Amino acid sequence: AECMTPGVLRWDTTLSDDPSRALLFSDADNLDVQPGFDKFRDSVVLPGYLPGDFDGNDAVNINDLTGMVSYMFESGPPPCVLNALDCNGTCTGPNIADMTYLVDYLFQSGDAPVCGCLNKMATPKLWPGASVAVLREDASSVITLTSDIDLHGVQLELTGVSARAQNLLGQQFELLQHNDDGSLLIGLLDLEGEHMIAAGERKLIRVEGDCEIISAIASNGKHEDIVLTVGEPATMPYEYGLHQNYPNPFNPSTEISFTLAEAGHVRLEVFNVMGQKIATLVDGYRTSGPHSATWNGHTTSGELASSGVYFYRLETGSYADTRKMMLLK
Numbered sequence: 001a002e003c004m005t006p007g008v009l010r011w012d013t014t015l016s017d018d019p020s021r022a023l024l025f026s027d028a029d030n031l032d033v034q035p036g037f038d039k040f041r042d043s044v045v046l047p048g049y050l051p052g053d054f055d056g057n058d059a060v061n062i063n064d065l066t067g068m069v070s071y072m073f074e075s076g077p078p079p080c081v082l083n084a085l086d087c088n089g090t091c092t093g094p095n096i097a098d099m100t101y102l103v104d105y106l107f108q109s110g111d112a113p114v115c116g117c118l119n120k121m122a123t124p125k126l127w128p129g130a131s132v133a134v135l136r137e138d139a140s141s142v143i144t145l146t147s148d149i150d151l152h153g154v155q156l157e158l159t160g161v162s163a164r165a166q167n168l169l170g171q172q173f174e175l176l177q178h179n180d181d182g183s184l185l186i187g188l189l190d191l192e193g194e195h196m197i198a199a200g201e202r203k204l205i206r207v208e209g210d211c212e213i214i215s216a217i218a219s220n221g222k223h224e225d226i227v228l229t230v231g232e233p234a235t236m237p238y239e240y241g242l243h244q245n246y247p248n249p250f251n252p253s254t255e256i257s258f259t260l261a262e263a264g265h266v267r268l269e270v271f272n273v274m275g276q277k278i279a280t281l282v283d284g285y286r287t288s289g290p291h292s293a294t295w296n297g298h299t300t301s302g303e304l305a306s307s308g309v310y311f312y313r314l315e316t317g318s319y320a321d322t323r324k325m326m327l328l329k
């Protein structure tokens with residue numbers, strides 16, 4: 001195959017005596033060119049390579065996959081020949097589609113990695129039926145996927161992230177991630193090639209705080225690079241809820257949390273086992289979203305309540321709920 005045969009690339013250099021033939025290589029000075037580039041020479045030898053062979057030992061095996069993972073998501077060393085990682089032959093990447101192609105070849109009897117850029121794609125193609133979006137949930141962001149096709153894997157670049165992401169897709173999918181000064185690169189795939197991300201709506205990952213999706217690509221059923229549409233951020237609608245106090249049992253105080261779907265007047269009260277109201281913790285307007293109140297074990301008159309079981313009740317215009325708690329001394 002052509003890619004496995006060494007070749008020579010020649011050019012006119014900036015040292016050419018004929019100004020019309022002098023080429024400028026200022027851009028190449030700043031690029032990661034494999035093999036190395038020297039603008040003061042007029043040629044370079046391009047070594048042959050075996051497609052998928054990361055470490056250059058003329059074999060494609062699990063070591064090449066682990067090297068690819070390390071290079072893309074762990075700041076590991078680069079491959080011997082960068083083009084060897086263009087496993088699907090699309091002239092882009094390496095990216096998640098090249099990785100799923102190699103996984104499929106190693107573990108699922110898939111086709112061998114491709115030699116050269118067969119599809120001549122300058123960029124991955126847009127897939128209108130697949131999109132990702134940021135869903136705000138309290139103090140975190142959830143990245144959601146909506147797709148009309150099964151996907152081998154997804155690769156995301158996020159910004160505004162300082163912590164590692166949490167995998168929401170399931171333990172059968174590996175979460176690969178690399179954080180570089182607030183930019184988080186994410187890869188999600190089954191490294192054994194047995195599972196695909198099923199079509200439909202899925203929660204992929206959760207990160208703390210707000211984030212923005214810079215780019216999103218995926219690997220379809222043919223291990224082609226496809227671009228996912230990035231939707232506008234949305235906010236998870238709140239639901240009414242009265243949560244169990246913590247700690248419980250408690251002494252001397254406990255915290256009671258609740259969530260409001262709508263803003264409005266709220267009452268949170270404490271009752272004894274006789275049904276008598278002994279304390280009012282909240283009586284006023286509250287916005288939608290999460291809230292909390294603390295009971296210090298004292299009654300409205302300031303007396304310390306005795307040990308025993310108590311009930312706390314939340315009431316709004318359209319919601320009411322009661323839970324039990326225990327005071328121990």
